[in-house]
Amino acid sequence: MLPMELRFARQTALPQLGEEGQERLGEATVLVVGCGALGTHTAEILLRAGVGRLILVDRDLVEVTNLHRVSLFTPADVGRLKADAAAEALLRISPEATVTPHVAHLGPDLAAEIIPGVDLVADGLDNLETRYLVNDVCVKHGIPWIYTAILATYGMTMPILPGAGPCLRCLFPDAPPPGAIPTCAQAGILGPVPPALSALQATAAIQVLAGTPFPPGRLFYLDLWAGRAETTQVERAADCPCCRRRRFEFLANPPRAVSLCGDSVQILPRGRRRLDLQDLAVRLARVGAAQVAGDILLVSIEGVTMTVFRDGRAIVKGVLDPNRAQALYDQYVAG
Template identity: 35%
Template sequence: MLSPEELSRYSRNILLNEVKRAGQEKLKNSVVTVIGAGGLGSPALLYLGAAGVGSIRIIDSDILDTTNLQRQIIFKHSDIGRFKSEASSENLRSLNPYIRVEGIQARLTTENAKELLKGSDLVLEGSDNFDTKFLTNDICVEERIPFITAGVLRFEGMVMGVRPGMDACFRCVYENPPPPEHVPSCADAGVIGSMAGMIGTIQVTESIQFLLNDSERDSGLFGRILQVDSRSMEFRTISAVRRKDCIVCGALH
């Protein structure tokens, strides 16, 4: 049930025919886990929280440093030196006291991933490394948790949604993590801060529509990959094709 304060706070959502009061209650009852409170996670978390997604978990092991503030907009200058999981959950609670936010100071590993992702209606993956992206894929597919993964570097970004058993998974497309020496990170190669914001915001916009259970909708980013190049401002969406011989999802129905 939504309180009068919540009805007022979310009125611009509720006005939409695709949301209404029932959709807002659905958001309130949703559990979303965000992996990485970084450049992608920051806008994703802010909009998930502002939209009234009722339970939000934040998984991050890092401590905030000065170089993060150029794009990680959930943090304040005074948060430097704090654990990102703690500072981001505190800042999100101060944006919206009507939601539950849990900060988990951990790095996703093969040992803890199943436990940390369990019970999520949706996972948003916005880490800065391929090992975490592949691990998120493998565990979410195994546990049949839908997820939206995204990446950003320099002036470019990508977003892909996966409903395990329905859509191609990350491994159907990329098979194995590239050797680390072949993959520049934002720390080596740089990134436009607002580019991370743009991709994280696309990720969260897709998430909210997914949580509203707009199952008739067949044009979003599930089963598809969006590639954005901000130098040319070209947005390209391509279909992700399931592979029968995929070692992770090949046998799933």
């Protein structure tokens, strides 16, 4: 028996998977969107299960508050780009795999470029707007994806199989208004919740990739603290704007300001840009503190902090109102 065959011997012994299912995993490409707790745990499980290629997309930096729930990151990773740090850690676990990091926000252009070429998308996101975009592209191109979300002590997950069952907008037709749902900074996150929900997400992904998916529309809810698990059957909405009417509104008109987990808002530039961070730092140093660190600019101004990227993106921390974050960006970065 070859070493690789030996590595997955306990898994191929499962009648639900077998050697054929394991081969399908090895040939699969999975996109993991978001490299926080949910995304990194899911990526690690899929990698250890034998998925041959992972694509990681994340726009943010590792923070010390990530460490209590992300097993791939160590204190030495604080301040590094999440996608790069996660990719390096995963390749140490399985050097023969292909792991491709993208340090970027998953906007319409990148989503339309990457998603049609993968076998499945796994959800490691922290906002509903980007999930709606993923849903649009996956439904449009018939790519299965696993919706998964966590908060406080609970989470939920549902495989979305375009054409065979409901999509995300059948479950949540419209995004709630800003502030209607507490963020993880407000409600907290219990450390065991991300790996528990990631295990459910990864299992659903393995089933899809192996050709034996969950029944479409099965929404699984788990509250670890309460010890409660529930399953709900979600049906396709007769008037769903996405999977019925095929109106891909988030692909066509993405929001520029996106509220993130915590007191942060991401601002996306209009069109493609490439900033001269050194020049911007000189200008902003007249009204606040500004320091270039590699490919990012760290700014403290008007009681908030901004992380500005070369492509024009910015993450504004210390702000809950997307409109104020957009105004600060327009005043100090876009202006």
